[in-house]
Amino acid sequence: MLELARLNTGLDEPALQHLHRLVASWQVLADLSFSDLQLLASIEGEAGRRFLVLGQVRPTTGQTLYPEDLVGRVVEESERPLVARAWHLGEITHGVAPVLGASEPARLECIPVREGGRTIAVVSLEASTTSARRQGELERHYVEVFDRLALMLVEGSFPFGESEVELEEAPRVGDGVIVLDEGRRVRFASPNAVSALHRMGIHAYTTGLQLGEVGFDQSPIDAMYRSPSPVMVEMQRGESSVVVHAFPLLDAQAVVGGIVLLRDVTAIRHRDRMLVTKDATIREIHHRVKNNLQTIAALLRLQARRLRSAEARSALEESERRIRAIAVVHETLSRDASDVVPFDEIVRPLARLVEEASAGPDFPIRIEVEGHVGDIPGELATPMAVVLNELVQNAVEHAYPPGKARAGAGRVRVTLAREGDDAVLEVADDGVGLPTGFELDEATGLGLSIVHTLVTTEMGGSMELHDDHGARAVVRVPVRSPGQDA
Numbered sequence: 431m432l433e434l435a436r437l438n439t440g441l442d443e444p445a446l447q448h449l450h451r452l453v454a455s456w457q458v459l460a461d462l463s464f465s466d467l468q469l470l471a472s473i474e475g476e477a478g479r480r481f482l483v484l485g486q487v488r489p490t491t492g493q494t495l496y497p498e499d500l501v502g503r504v505v506e507e508s509e510r511p512l513v514a515r516a517w518h519l520g521e522i523t524h525g526v527a528p529v530l531g532a533s534e535p536a537r538l539e540c541i542p543v544r545e546g547g548r549t550i551a552v553v554s555l556e557a558s559t560t561s562a563r564r565q566g567e568l569e570r571h572y573v574e575v576f577d578r579l580a581l582m583l584v585e586g587s588f589p590f591g592e593s594e595v596e597l598e599e600a601p602r603v604g605d606g607v608i609v610l611d612e613g614r615r616v617r618f619a620s621p622n623a624v625s626a627l628h629r630m631g632i633h634a635y636t637t638g639l640q641l642g643e644v645g646f647d648q649s650p651i652d653a654m655y656r657s658p659s660p661v662m663v664e665m666q667r668g669e670s671s672v673v674v675h676a677f678p679l680l681d682a683q684a685v686v687g688g689i690v691l692l693r694d695v696t697a698i699r700h701r702d703r704m705l706v707t708k709d710a711t712i713r714e715i716h717h718r719v720k721n722n723l724q725t726i727a728a729l730l731r732l733q734a735r736r737l738r739s740a741e742a743r744s745a746l747e748e749s750e751r752r753i754r755a756i757a758v759v760h761e762t763l764s765r766d767a768s769d770v771v772p773f774d775e776i777v778r779p780l781a782r783l784v785e786e787a788s789a790g791p792d793f794p795i796r797i798e799v800e801g802h803v804g805d806i807p808g809e810l811a812t813p814m815a816v817v818l819n820e821l822v823q824n825a826v827e828h829a830y831p832p833g834k835a836r837a838g839a840g841r842v843r844v845t846l847a848r849e850g851d852d853a854v855l856e857v858a859d860d861g862v863g864l865p866t867g868f869e870l871d872e873a874t875g876l877g878l879s880i881v882h883t884l885v886t887t888e889m890g891g892s893m894e895l896h897d898d899h900g901a902r903a904v905v906r907v908p909v910r911s912p913g914q915d916a
């Protein structure tokens with residue numbers, strides 16, 4: 431809207447900001463008048479002979495005459511003489527004219543928008559001539575309030591000076607309206623407003639009373655009358671939450687009444703709280719799973735220490751190691767309970783775990799991690815972590831046998847990559863390499879069997895083992911990218 435106006439109307443910055451605020455707050459005008467509204471400004475240098483539609487809003491309380499988008503449309507003076515008159519005279523005009531681009535007649539009210547003592551635009555209000563809306567008590571009150579707001583547009587006191595907070599949950603006319611008089615007493619409360627009050631536990635008949643007298647916290651309304659400017663607050667009463675948007679009705683700066691829009695947001699707040707609790711619960715469960723796994727690992731270690739058989743001891747120690755690797759996954763999940771897991775964040779702690787466990791004073795082994803796989807589906811996180819753990823463990827365990835390894839330090843490189851829909855993990859070391867004649871299919875060790883089964887059967891991927899200046903394992907696993915999963 432601002433861009434369109436800047437390029438075509440020659441309006442200055444204060445005028446543009448005024449129109450910007452108007453468009454931010456004019457839904458209430460459309461709803462109270464049950465009409466379509468258009469904001470038209472004279473095209474630069476055309477002195478009210480041609481107008482540009484800068485904005486459009488439809489009533490949420492009634493039917494629209496304009497299902498199509500009018501913004502950017504150029505309107506000739508001959509199509510909308512009422513708009514031109516309002517623009518030239520700075521006065522509200524009324525009449526009947528065909529709907530833009532059609533022949534059916536519409537009832538028009540054209541209101542000059544004035545700012546700093548000049549007319550900067552025109553709001554054209556259009557309603558069907560056949561609509562029988564303006565009848566009941568509700569309609570009468572709405573239209574009366576609308577007429578006051580229309581005069582405020584001409585006076586320049588609507589929209590309100592300060593930019594209002596744009597809340598997604600800002601109440602609309604349809605949510606509930608209370609019309610207050612000069613003395614802050616209720617003149618009218620719409621049925622939805624009465625229901626909202628009921629849900630707040632206010633059952634008294636309110637007409638003629640101040641809201642404070644029936645137990646409603648009136649302080650925001652008092653503030654609105656005193657300032658006088660709009661207020662928006664969320665009120666809590668018992669179980670219910672209500673967003674209150676109140677603004678003054680002005681006549682030449684004097685407050686002659688007020689409007690209170692109410693929206694019951696109890697259900698929304700309840701849902702928000704439930705979501706927060708559900709998230710927290712999932713995280714808490716992962717935290718506990720992690721703690722339990724660490725307890726199991728500690729028990730295995732205690733048991734291993736009591737064993738005399740070296741083989742039995744190393745079997746238990748290996749199990750301990752595997753369980754600790756899975757605990758790392760749950761540790762990550764306990765920080766962020768979502769369906770996908772940032773696998774990169776799991777890799778470093780896993781590598782550190784192996785590094786620390788292998789740290790011998792005579793032959794240090796450094797594990798380096800590079801690249802990214804990004805988010806992977808939650809159900810793949812544990813098998814991927816186990817696979818990585820086994821491969822890194824093998825490098826540490828077998829690549830640098832005492833006496834055979836070169837002097838210096840071992841260097842194990844873990845490389846992560848995302849190739850299309852595949853996650854690719856590579857673990858390469860600069861050690862002695864695979865034993866001669868080694869075949870993956872014939873390998874009998876538990877570690878590589880676990881890796882092979884998880885990669886091919888459980889995750890539908892593939893793996894290769896190479897011997898190139900050390901051992902190099904490459905694992906490729908399909909991971910659906912987020913958004914693709916059904």
Ligand SMILES: Nc1ncnc2c1ncn2[C@@H]1O[C@H](COP(=O)(O)OP(=O)(O)OP(=O)(O)O)[C@@H](O)[C@H]1O
Pocket residue numbers: 748820824825826827828829859861862863864865873874875876877878879901
């Ligand atoms: N990075 C490597 N460098 C040299 N040899 C390796 C490497 N990785 C695996 N191997 C060889 O492959 C064999 C099988 O490995 P696997 O992980 O299946 O069993 P393991 O490590 O011997 O036992 P476990 O993993 O159950 O503790 C190893 O015993 C080792 O000889």
Ligand SMILES: [Mg+2]
Pocket residue numbers: 820823824827875876877878
């Ligand atoms: Mg192994």
